[in-house]
Amino acid sequence: MNITNQSAIWKWSRIALTIGVVAVAALTFPRWWPQLNQWVEGAVASRRTAPVGGHGHGHGVDESHDDHGHDHGDHAGHSEEESLDLSAQARRNIGLTDEHVRPVTLQTFRRSMTVPAIVTERPGRTRIRVATPLTGLVTRIHAVQGEAVQPGTLLFDIRLTHEDLVQTQTEFLQALGELDVELREIARLKEVSQSGAVPGRLILERQYAKEKLEAQLTAQREALRLHGLSDRQVEEVEETRRLLRELHIAVPEPQKPDNGELQLSNRRIQPVAYVQNGADATESSDSMPPLVLQELMVHRGQAVTAGEDLCVVADYDELYIEGQAFERDAAAIARAQQQDWTVTAEFESTDGGGTVGGLEIAFLSNEVDADSRTLAFYVNLPNEIIRDKVNRRDQRFISWQYRPGQRLKLHVPVEEWENEIVVPVEAVAHEGAEYYVFQENGGHFDRVAVHVKYRDRNSVVIANDGSIFPGDVIAMRGAHQMQMALKNKAGGAIDPHAGHSH
Template sequence: MCTVMTSSNQWLASLRTSILSLLAVVIAVAAGLYFFTDFASRSAAVSEANVESDDHAGHDHPDDRHEGHDHEGHDETNSLELSEQARANLRLRTEPIIVGPYTKYVEIPGMVTEWPGKTHISITSPLTGVINAIHVSRGELIQSGAPMFRLRLTHQDLVETQENFLLQLGQLDVENREIQRLSAIANSGAVSGKTRLAREYERERLLAGIRAAKQSMLLHGLTEQQIESIERDRTLIRELVVRAPWVEEDNSLHHEALSRATDRMAGNPDARIASMQPPPLDDHGHTHIDAEFVVSELDVRRGESVTAGQQISQISDFAQLLIEGQAYQRDAKLLRQAADTHAEVQAIMNGADGETELLDGLNVVYIGNKVEAESRSLAFYVGLENEIERDETRNQKRYVSWRFKPGQRLTLRLPVSRMENAIVVPKDAVAEEGLNRFVFIENGDHFDRVPVEVMARDSINVAIRNDGQVWPGQRIAVRGAHQLQMEMKNRGGGAIDPHAGHNH
């Protein structure tokens, strides 16, 4: 009996446990259905609201896009917001859009060169001697007439010329005194006129010899001051100062010459020839120019023996240089046209920081007459005005650095054609994606990407069709367009849709 009652109690306890478990399951299922239904209804409401807000997405109003309203009318898929730090990292720069002409150019490699026969001047030793002093330094800027070297003379011919000059001066003094004595007693009849005439002829012969000796010493390199010193002190010149030459208007060098002052030594033995260092005009009426030169080469040392005609230095004037271009044969006609019409040629020089520098207003000076056999190129030359970019004085010596230097590489641009009514922007302002081309318009703190049609381009500028996609006065990112395009692509999470940027 007891066994039956124990089994009955166990069965009731098991039934109670099962019922409680079933109730717990039913309650959990009911609660899950309630929360799921509520979440679905709220999600549907949110989706419906998003659909309503997206009805106008991607349809920018023209006035909003072109007048620069800060955040209204943006198509977020074609708009990029940049922080100040991002702008600084990109070195982003904007400029207003301008409509104007676009000139198409042919680009030709070139190099800065010296102007033959004009840039460099050789300084040679006028006589045989020994270099006693060097008054200039390599790289120094000197002026015309500045002393460069002091030369101790060992030239036998010059020594003999000076000796003969002094001898003739002494003989001339004797003749002048004799003529004066004969003139004083001529009226007494003690001396015939024939004797006096003979003395005058002898004086003329001596004067001719003295003039010839002066010319010879000038040709040897002595200055008129030195010749006057020999004549005044009756001593030989032992040293010679070599100076920077004077330059005439026709770019020729000035050489010392006797003045046109009348030689009155016959009537006045103390008369001296006027100095001409430097003369304002030479015998041909040319004006002398106070030129400046850079000592580009020093070929001797102190104590070195040099011979007459030996180059001892080179000075250079880099104020005017040439750009040598190497045109292809197919560009020969275009080159002749540019030279005949005096068309303005441009040059591009790449800076150390990667920036390009554009030089305009250049002209073709002349075209070569030889086509290189190996490269099949035709050389032509463009004039280049130079300027000093650095000027420094050390130890009372002036050193300069010119902006353009022979050997620098650049690119010449010959004009080909011209188109009007184009939007001209720098090449870095246009981004490429497949067949599409984009520019980025500044719109507050955003940049809106706008598709454009490129009509022509070169290494500097791009010509965009003026079709209303962008408007004059809008500010455009003129550099960093490629980086902006890549950032927009990365934010999109993949490849850009081929129709991106085209609002419907």
């Protein structure tokens, strides 16, 4: 073998060996890189903490660092200055529980605008006026103002004093009696006529008389209905053959037609206070939310005329939120309704409900207020009972969570962004032009600088640029306190307003 061939063999051998080493290194990268990276960080950290003369606090300063001992050129390495250890007590102090340390996920974020609003009643639904259809005298009131009452339960006893009604009922009963006589006489004549002793003409005359009485009764029934009696009450008078002397007026059912709030005195009525456990309470009434006797307009012994209001009951089971938007925002609100985007209500006081999301826009007004130049729109607000108590007199009083007149703010979506990193505002610390999140790394948290695309009072949208990735576990609250602790650890001055937006 000549020297030229020998040199070529060594050359190609070195090339093949180099390629093999690179391939092995690439295949085994996950095994050796973490150890090497940890060794390098440890070496750098030991160099920084090595004692150097002239520094009374015992911390060395690398020549590549500034006067504060921070390496501004290397945030990605997560050095000691960027890492924070928190004790279990410290975590509890800032509310950093397990549920607030979770992975980052991609979400759909809706940018919203804020408009002032107020809780209002539903016109024609919330307030129900209870009136008497007949003239009479109030003899008893079974509920007090403010009490919770169930549909179908007793409110008032009224003794009827209308002379025309008494006379009409009397004539109706007389006609019923005469009809009974005619029916018995016709039956007797038919039996006798079989022997030929009674002519058929006599039976025919009795048949005509019966038909006249039936026509008279039909007219009298209509007269009783015009006086305000229901079909059931007319039938009750006909069956019992007794005059209707007293009315029991009960609580009407919301969203249903008038089908029985006037009840006869001989019908068993469950008093209002015992409706929850009463034997006569119907299943449908028990399943319905209670009403509130909002206003009582009469007193015992008062004479009332037909059509006069007796009380007002209120159904607070569902209310409206009336938002007042500017005229220029009408298109954005209409688009949100068309896209079926839900709105969020933010109440001014925490006891009034805090923040409620997932509310649907009911409708937009078709008129713009000429004075304020605002457009009203309405949002459905389901309500719930937060207090339910029965006193020693068996009177029930309830408190609803939302009440007409409450002030609040509505956050209406105007734009939708998909696949964004969205975190609570408490998860991001702010210092100057920098925004930071704290990523969990073993038993400590590493501060990571991020780019904030959008921020409001509740949420922050972080750019998905590689600073953090979906799946990274970060602290979802307490970022401001952790930033202050990190600055205190580094010996820098603490800005008490850092991380807050005013």
